[in-house]
Amino acid sequence: MKKITSQQQKVLECIEVYIKETGFPPTRIEICKELGFKSPNAAEMHLRALERKGLITIKSGSSRGICLNNKTVFDGYPVIGLVAAGSPTLAEENIEKIINCDPELFGSNFDYFLKVKGLSMIEAGILENDLVAIKKTTEIKNGDLVVARIDEEVTLKHFFKSQNKIELRPANKDYSVITIDDKVSHFEIEGKGIGLLRNH
Amino acid sequence: MKKITSQQQKVLECIEVYIKETGFPPTRIEICKELGFKSPNAAEMHLRALERKGLITIKSGSSRGICLNNKTVFDGYPVIGLVAAGSPTLAEENIEKIINCDPELFGSNFDYFLKVKGLSMIEAGILENDLVAIKKTTEIKNGDLVVARIDEEVTLKHFFKSQNKIELRPANKDYSVITIDDKVSHFEIEGKGIGLLRNH
DNA sequence: TTATATACTGTAATTATATACAGTAAAAAT
DNA sequence: ATTTTTACTGTATATAATTACAGTATATAA
Numbered sequence: 001m002k003k004i005t006s007q008q009q010k011v012l013e014c015i016e017v018y019i020k021e022t023g024f025p026p027t028r029i030e031i032c033k034e035l036g037f038k039s040p041n042a043a044e045m046h047l048r049a050l051e052r053k054g055l056i057t058i059k060s061g062s063s064r065g066i067c068l069n070n071k072t073v074f075d076g077y078p079v080i081g082l083v084a085a086g087s088p089t090l091a092e093e094n095i096e097k098i099i100n101c102d103p104e105l106f107g108s109n110f111d112y113f114l115k116v117k118g119l120s121m122i123e124a125g126i127l128e129n130d131l132v133a134i135k136k137t138t139e140i141k142n143g144d145l146v147v148a149r150i151d152e153e154v155t156l157k158h159f160f161k162s163q164n165k166i167e168l169r170p171a172n173k174d175y176s177v178i179t180i181d182d183k184v185s186h187f188e189i190e191g192k193g194i195g196l197l198r199n200h
Numbered sequence: 201m202k203k204i205t206s207q208q209q210k211v212l213e214c215i216e217v218y219i220k221e222t223g224f225p226p227t228r229i230e231i232c233k234e235l236g237f238k239s240p241n242a243a244e245m246h247l248r249a250l251e252r253k254g255l256i257t258i259k260s261g262s263s264r265g266i267c268l269n270n271k272t273v274f275d276g277y278p279v280i281g282l283v284a285a286g287s288p289t290l291a292e293e294n295i296e297k298i299i300n301c302d303p304e305l306f307g308s309n310f311d312y313f314l315k316v317k318g319l320s321m322i323e324a325g326i327l328e329n330d331l332v333a334i335k336k337t338t339e340i341k342n343g344d345l346v347v348a349r350i351d352e353e354v355t356l357k358h359f360f361k362s363q364n365k366i367e368l369r370p371a372n373k374d375y376s377v378i379t380i381d382d383k384v385s386h387f388e389i390e391g392k393g394i395g396l397l398r399n400h
Numbered sequence: 401t402t403a404t405a406t407a408c409t410g411t412a413a414t415t416a417t418a419t420a421c422a423g424t425a426a427a428a429a430t
Numbered sequence: 431a432t433t434t435t436t437a438c439t440g441t442a443t444a445t446a447a448t449t450a451c452a453g454t455a456t457a458t459a460a
Contacts, residue, residue: 005406022259023267024224027447039409044449049406059222063263063416063447067223100302106399125325125398145400196398198325199306200345205436227417239439244419249436263417263446 004053010035011046012055015066025066076100079113079131089190106195110135114147121156124171133195145193151186204253210235211246212255215266225266276300279313279331283354289390306395310335314347324371333395345393351386
């Protein structure tokens with residue numbers, strides 16, 4: 001996609017605002033009024049440029065026939081259940097279902113829901129089948145809830161790093177701490193749990 | 201609001217579909233094409249009727265100047281924190297903030313979020329400041345998570361009813377079971393917890 | 401340096417659109 | 431029983447809107 005000029009940006013915003021306020025797109029002349037142009041051709045040329053750059057579609061011959069192309073059809077966040085060994089977490093085969101919700105539901109944006117298996121985090125109030133909202137990131141602080149991949153296995157634990165070792169701690173007395181050492185051939189932080197969703 | 205005829209309903213749906221597909225409302229003639237009318241006045245008359253009945257607004261003189269009025273501006277579910285003694289749970293003074301999310305996020309519809317105070321349900325994985333999605337209902341089964349009002353105090357507990365008594369059980373060894381008996385002057389079930397939301 | 405794109409004004413023509421008016425017919429309300 | 435509303439066809443017209451064409455000027459890319 002080609003770069004957009006500031007004037008074209010203004011025209012695009014003008015169209016977006018107009019649609020938001022009235023429910024239908026503006027005419028060339030209305031764009032001119034809004035932005036102070038004196039010729040309908042000014043608007044026309046900007047519209048042509050925006051169409052060339054793929055941002056709008058103009059339905060020829062139709063009044064107000066301006067379609068915005070930027071509508072990202074967002075159908076929700078995938079729920080990841082058991083991750084098949086060796087496959088990327090977000091691979092289609094791992095997607096159990098799609099949940100539609102506000103991206104800002106947990107304060108900051110996230111990437112997917114991980115469905116919790118087992119009871120290893122029960123003392124942190126994370127039960128089996130809870131959905132933990134995961135944000136893909138490697139910026140992790142001690143104590144954060146992380147999704148980690150150890151030797152092709154995916155696990156949800158609390159992260160603790162000291163001078164010489166990394167520990168993944170469960171929140172359950174019956175489970176033991178995982179220490180990342182030489183025996184581990186592959187270790188990777190996939191992301192961070194920023195929220196939780198439960199269906200009673 | 202007056203009742204709508206089936207033909208008017210068809211015209212309204214036609215407009216909604218048209219907007220969904222193109223991003224702008226149809227002209228009179230386009231409505232006619234879609235519904236098989238042969239005169240633009242057929243569409244015009246239906247539009248006038250829909251405007252009289254308050255379902256649309258027609259911007260006079262504007263091409264495609266049809267605005268839908270049915271847009272229910274839903275700004276989200278209220279989060280209820282501490283409930284002031286004697287006040288209805290959903291009173292404005294109790295609303296901490298509004299969270300926008302899909303009404304079907306927890307399977308069935310619900311009415312508000314209750315912000316959890318204290319640790320009485322910690323063994324059920326419900327921590328302080330968790331938000332429990334509450335559906336207002338009195339249809340409760342044994343073991344359900346309920347919001348109950350006892351003598352003007354609101355509490356979140358597990359519900360158990362036997363032949364001769366009702367118990368509200370915490371999920372924490374350090375808390376004791378509440379038994380509803382003659383000492384209680386007022387007891388009421390406000391609703392049922394159907395889901396949970398947590399911000400890490 | 402020579403195009404090409406941006407950024408407009410100004411005018412005009414064609415077509416798209418709203419909308420009024422004259423009817424007809426049937427259903428529903430008064 | 432009569433009026434009003436619904437539900438159209440068919441025609442006409444003023445105006446709303448797209449869109450082409452002729453310019454001017456500046457900035458950017460080849």
